[in-house]
Amino acid sequence: MARLNTADDETVIHVEGLRNAFGEQVVHDGLDLDVKRGEILGVVGGSGTGKSVLMRSIIGLQPPQAGVVEVFGEPMIGREDHEAQQVRRRWGVLFQGGALFSTLTVAENVQVPIREYYRQLDDQLLDEIAAYKVAMSGLPPEAGPKYPSELSGGMKKRAGLARALALDPQLLFLDEPTAGLDPISAAAFDELIRSLQRTLGLTVFLITHDLDTLHAICDRVAVLADKRVIAVGTIPELLALDHPWIQEYFNGPRGRVAAEAAERAAVKETGE
Amino acid sequence: MTAPADFRFDQHVLHFSGELTLARIGDLSRRLEALGEAPRTIDLGEVDRIDTVGAWLVHRIAREHDVEIVGADADVCQLIEQIAEADKPLKIRPDSSPPFIRVLREIGDATSAAAHSLAGLIGFFGATLIGLWGLATHPRRFRYNAMARQFEVVGVKALAIIGLMSFLIGIVIAQQGAVQLRQFGAEVFAVNLIGRITLRELGVLMTAIMVAGRSGSAFAAQLGSMKLAEEVDAMRTIGVSPMEALILPRILSTVVLMPLLGFYSAVIAIIGGGIFCWIDLDIPPITYVQRIREVVPMTDLWVGLIKAPVFGMLIALCGCYQGMQVEGNAEEVGLRTTASVVQAIFLVIVLDAVFAVFFSSIGWI
Ligand SMILES: Nc1ncnc2c1ncn2[C@@H]1O[C@H](COP(=O)(O)OP(=O)(O)O)[C@@H](O)[C@H]1O
Ligand SMILES: [Mg+2]
Numbered sequence: 001m002a003r004l005n006t007a008d009d010e011t012v013i014h015v016e017g018l019r020n021a022f023g024e025q026v027v028h029d030g031l032d033l034d035v036k037r038g039e040i041l042g043v044v045g046g047s048g049t050g051k052s053v054l055m056r057s058i059i060g061l062q063p064p065q066a067g068v069v070e071v072f073g074e075p076m077i078g079r080e081d082h083e084a085q086q087v088r089r090r091w092g093v094l095f096q097g098g099a100l101f102s103t104l105t106v107a108e109n110v111q112v113p114i115r116e117y118y119r120q121l122d123d124q125l126l127d128e129i130a131a132y133k134v135a136m137s138g139l140p141p142e143a144g145p146k147y148p149s150e151l152s153g154g155m156k157k158r159a160g161l162a163r164a165l166a167l168d169p170q171l172l173f174l175d176e177p178t179a180g181l182d183p184i185s186a187a188a189f190d191e192l193i194r195s196l197q198r199t200l201g202l203t204v205f206l207i208t209h210d211l212d213t214l215h216a217i218c219d220r221v222a223v224l225a226d227k228r229v230i231a232v233g234t235i236p237e238l239l240a241l242d243h244p245w246i247q248e249y250f251n252g253p254r255g256r257v258a259a260e261a262a263e264r265a266a267v268k269e270t271g272e
Numbered sequence: 273m274t275a276p277a278d279f280r281f282d283q284h285v286l287h288f289s290g291e292l293t294l295a296r297i298g299d300l301s302r303r304l305e306a307l308g309e310a311p312r313t314i315d316l317g318e319v320d321r322i323d324t325v326g327a328w329l330v331h332r333i334a335r336e337h338d339v340e341i342v343g344a345d346a347d348v349c350q351l352i353e354q355i356a357e358a359d360k361p362l363k364i365r366p367d368s369s370p371p372f373i374r375v376l377r378e379i380g381d382a383t384s385a386a387a388h389s390l391a392g393l394i395g396f397f398g399a400t401l402i403g404l405w406g407l408a409t410h411p412r413r414f415r416y417n418a419m420a421r422q423f424e425v426v427g428v429k430a431l432a433i434i435g436l437m438s439f440l441i442g443i444v445i446a447q448q449g450a451v452q453l454r455q456f457g458a459e460v461f462a463v464n465l466i467g468r469i470t471l472r473e474l475g476v477l478m479t480a481i482m483v484a485g486r487s488g489s490a491f492a493a494q495l496g497s498m499k500l501a502e503e504v505d506a507m508r509t510i511g512v513s514p515m516e517a518l519i520l521p522r523i524l525s526t527v528v529l530m531p532l533l534g535f536y537s538a539v540i541a542i543i544g545g546g547i548f549c550w551i552d553l554d555i556p557p558i559t560y561v562q563r564i565r566e567v568v569p570m571t572d573l574w575v576g577l578i579k580a581p582v583f584g585m586l587i588a589l590c591g592c593y594q595g596m597q598v599e600g601n602a603e604e605v606g607l608r609t610t611a612s613v614v615q616a617i618f619l620v621i622v623l624d625a626v627f628a629v630f631f632s633s634i635g636w637i
Binding site: 105108111125130131133134144145147149165198 | 291293294295297298299301302321322323324325328332347348350351354355357358359360361362363364365366599600601602603
């Protein structure tokens with residue numbers, strides 16, 4: 001029986017005792033985190049608590065000063081480039097600013113990773129792959145031959161997602177994908193990530209500030225504060241904890257509105 | 273590792289097997305196209321794993337022939353459905369035209385771009401003059417800090433490289449001059465050659481080329497990157513005029529520094545030539561300096577000092593103008609930076625020729 005091409009390991013990302021510092025400023029100290037197969041893990045924390053730096057250390061762009069980082073059971077720190085390649089082609093990354101290649105069109109951007117790793121594919125198949133990836137990311141077909149400078153912020157995010165999905169990754173890193181989008185686009189983006197995660201069996205590492213996103217699609221939420229992950233769990237589990245920052249984050253005026261909206265959505269879904 | 277993607281075809285049934293994934297697909301797509309007959313059923317029962325590329329291949333066959341798909345679990349069926357929904361034709365690049373037309377268009381584009389660029393540069397010069405007038409009437413808006421910074425970057429940091437270059441050029445002129453003049457037994461006239469050519473022409477010209485390469489290009493790249501990152505737009509909205517904050521400090525500092533650097537370059541070249549004369553021609557430094565004073569007319573110094581600020585203006589104008597023209601992508605920054613240097617050096621040399629004719633005709637020879 002055919003099945004989806006998902007990761008085999010139970011724990012997809014394993015981080016232990018991570019320490020990151022820029023000169024005097026220590027960003028992470030003794031940070032532990034595990035991401036399980038098939039889940040959407042939301043990562044929250046105040047601005048500047050080191051969410052992006054955490055993502056960069058997991059994907060190997062920011063060599064940490066100490067600690068263990070394993071992805072798909074493979075150690076990632078101090079690996080030679082060609083060894084890390086094997087793991088790299090199993091993940092996709094959407095950077096905070098989109099990070100599209102400005103001299104290539106959207107469709108060509110999507111083809112870059114495929115061309116890099118699978119040179120033997122014929123051009124026709126490459127074009128077809130780019131076409132359905134662009135469509136799956138919710139971009140209209142007119143966006144394909146456009147250059148990044150001709151796109152709006154939301155379209156850039158979607159094009160970045162299309163490129164992140166190019167290699168059919170088992171693991172997806174998203175850095176604030178809905179920041180700067182209008183609520184309707186943001187909700188559509190949430191829905192898109194949820195449905196991609198379901199159909200492709202993805203594991204998602206999702207950095208976000210968006211409370212609606214957390215309620216709508218995250219299976220678990222990791223809270224970054226005091227230079228480490230102070231708690232991981234579902235939102236009700238986190239609410240049961242007595243940490244002032246967590247209470248303020250989820251029970252502040254915005255948190256409550258988002259929670260109510262999520263409840264209404266859940267009632268509607270079960271009612272139908 | 274499991275088997276790569278493969279298929280076999282019997283009795284109108286297409287049996288796929290192995291891993292139907294991007295990594296293991298190989299040339300399956302081409303082999304499927306070579307398949308002559310149309311299948312009625314696609315069997316995925318022997319497939320280990322499937323991803324969107326595999327699902328796309330299945331969908332592509334299913335789209336063309338009316339087939340039934342068997343042997344897939346609910347997840348995979350849903351994946352194939354999703355792919356079918358995403359099947360929309362897409363253009364990869366903007367349309368391109370036939371080569372002949374394209375060459376013609378490129379020639380036309382280049383011509384009109386050159387004309388535009390010159391017109392734009394003149395317009396930019398006008399804008400700079402207006403900006404300068406604004407500064408003259410409101411001297412309090414003058415940005416001393418930005419100016420001081422540019423003095424350091426354009427001037428102080430260039431001293432070492434310009435000094436080294438001029439020193440070597442002085443030696444080369446002395447050596448080449450002495451070799452040629454020796455044929456007439458007139459090698460002492462090498463001193464005239466060094467003194468006059470460095471003060472009048474080469475000091476300023478070589479400095480201009482160096483400044484265009486060092487600072488003109490930097491102006492274009494800096495302003496271009498700032499435009500890409502919308503920093504220039506942000507400045508405008510805050511009410512800071514990019515002309516006053518970015519462009520005038522660069523232009524003014526280059527205009528002020530070019531005569532200083534040009535004179536410095538000439539002096540170092542004369543020193544270099546002097547050392548060569550001392551070693552090779554046995555002309556002691558005292559005699560050398562005396563001869564320089566006798567044979568170099570004051571007008572030579574003025575010629576150099578008059579040309580230098582004009583060249584500085586041109587270089588900074590080209591750099592800033594090209595930088596402010598950047599739009600779109602990172603490649604543009606590179607192109608504009610190159611253009612600024614080429615344009616600056618070209619215009620400097622054209623103007624140098626004009627100056628040469630002018631100074632000769634007013635009798636400063
Ligand atoms: N390349 C860098 N050099 C120095 N400091 C950095 C660098 N990158 C990030 N930082 C610092 O690390 C901290 C965490 O940054 P970041 O991970 O980007 O925050 P966020 O959680 O908002 O994504 C910030 O205080 C930032 O100043
Ligand atoms: Mg960040």
